[in-house]
Amino acid sequence: MIKKAFIFDLDGxxxxxxxxxxxxxxxxxxxxxxxxxxEENEQLKGVSRVRSLEKILEWxxxxxxxxxxxxxxIQKNEEYLKMVETLDQKDILPGVYDFLIHLKKQDQPIAxxxxxxxxxxxxxxxxxxxxxxxxVDGTDVSKAKPDPEVFLNACKLLNMPSENAIVFEDSxxxxxxxNIAGMISIGLGEEKNLSEADEVFRSFLDMPADYQHQLLNxxx
Ligand code: B16
Ligand code: MG
Numbered sequence: 001m002i003k004k005a006f007i008f009d010l011d012g013x014x015x016x017x018x019x020x021x022x023x024x025x026x027x028x029x030x031x032x033x034x035x036x037x038x039e040e041n042e043q044l045k046g047v048s049r050v051r052s053l054e055k056i057l058e059w060x061x062x063x064x065x066x067x068x069x070x071x072x073x074i075q076k077n078e079e080y081l082k083m084v085e086t087l088d089q090k091d092i093l094p095g096v097y098d099f100l101i102h103l104k105k106q107d108q109p110i111a112x113x114x115x116x117x118x119x120x121x122x123x124x125x126x127x128x129x130x131x132x133x134x135x136v137d138g139t140d141v142s143k144a145k146p147d148p149e150v151f152l153n154a155c156k157l158l159n160m161p162s163e164n165a166i167v168f169e170d171s172x173x174x175x176x177x178x179n180i181a182g183m184i185s186i187g188l189g190e191e192k193n194l195s196e197a198d199e200v201f202r203s204f205l206d207m208p209a210d211y212q213h214q215l216l217n218x219x220x
Contacts, residue, residue: 001106001107001216002216002217003107003108003109003160003164004108004109004160004164004165004166004215004216005109005111005154005155005158005160005162005164005165005166006103006108006109006110006111006165006166006168007110007111007112007113007151007154007155007165007166007167007168007178007183008096008110008111008112008113008168009046009112009113009114009167009168009169009170009171009174010112010114010116010119010122010123010137011045011046011114011116011170012045012046012169012170012171012188012189013093013096013168013169013170013188014092014093014096014112014123014126014128015087015091015092015093015122015126016091016093017080017084017087017116017122018041018045020080020083020084021041021044021052021080022038022041023079023083024076024077024079024080024083025041025044025052025056025076026041027076027079028053028056028072028075028076028079029056029060031072031075032057032060032062032064032072033060033062034056034057034059034060034062035060036056036059036060040055040056040059043055045170045171046115046144046145046169046170046171046173046174047115047144047173048115048138048144049073049076049077049117049138050073051144053069053072053073053076077118080118081118081121084118084121084122084125085125087122087125087126088125088126088127089126089127089128091126092126092128093203093204094203094204094205095203095204095205095206095207096204097128098204099204099207099212100128100131102212103212104131106212108212109133109134109158109159109160110131110132110133110134111132111133111134111135111136111154111155111157111158112132112134112135112136112137112154113136113150113151113153113154113167113174114136114137114138114150115137115138115141115144115145115150116137116138117137117138117139118137119135119137119138120135120137123135133157133158134154134157134158136150136151136153136154136157140153141153144173145171145173145174145176145177146173146174146176146177146180147177147180148162148177148178148180148181148183150177151165151167151177151178151181151183152181162181162182162183163182163183163220165178165181165183165184166183166184166186166215166218167183167184167185167186168186168188169185169186169187169188169194169197170187170188170189170194172193172194172196175187175194175196175197176196179196182220183220184198184215184218184219184220185197185198186198186199186200186201187199187200187201188200188201188202188203188204189202190202198220
């Protein structure tokens with residue numbers, strides 16, 4: 001049977017943690033007298049924690065010293081992790097669990113490729129940590145998407161060539177990273193935002209019934 005490397009982004013693909021990031025960033029912004037909107041939160045999807053705080057400070061035209069910066073990062077993450085505690089299997093985005101189960105039955109290699117440093121505890125809360133043969137997260141990479149480092153590392157860990165990889169992503173930067181690496185890019189979200197992807201679906205439930213089979217034969 002043909003084998004492909006199936007690589008999943010976390011936030012926005014497997015689970016919707018963007019709403020938790022939003023609450024935590026909003027509280028942090030208000031502690032600095034910065035107004036932070038949902039539209040701005042959209043722009044932080046797939047962006048690292050450090051870079052996110054830098055952007056919020058830029059938007060709010062505020063400067064803080066290094067020590068306060070570090071404190072604010074810790075404060076944000078602690079609040080975020082409290083919300084992550086409430087997650088369970090019900091929070092896996094529609095269709096993802098069945099998609100993973102089907103891949104497992106076909107013995108297809110599965111990896112996570114995420115910017116989050118909290119990827120492992122989140123997957124554990126969702127009860128699907130052991131479904132991933134490899135995990136590359138924000139603790140493993142030095143270059144952020146659209147740099148393809150995260151997905152190339154995932155292929156290395158799976159022992160698969162990058163031309164055999166299929167990436168599922170909700171962010172533009174993530175789709176670009178997959179394309180740069182010559183991987184098949186599948187966008188999850190709105191066509192108008194993800195037009196650079198090879199194909200776009202609103203959710204895993206919108207994929208055709210034989211989609212995994214189609215992907216096994218698909219080339220870039
Ligand atoms: P953490 P993804 C990204 O996850 C989120 O989309 C982004 O909003 C967040 O800032 C980033 O992870 C870092 O997360 O603070 O948990 O390290 O979409 O790459 O799975
Ligand atoms: Mg994402």
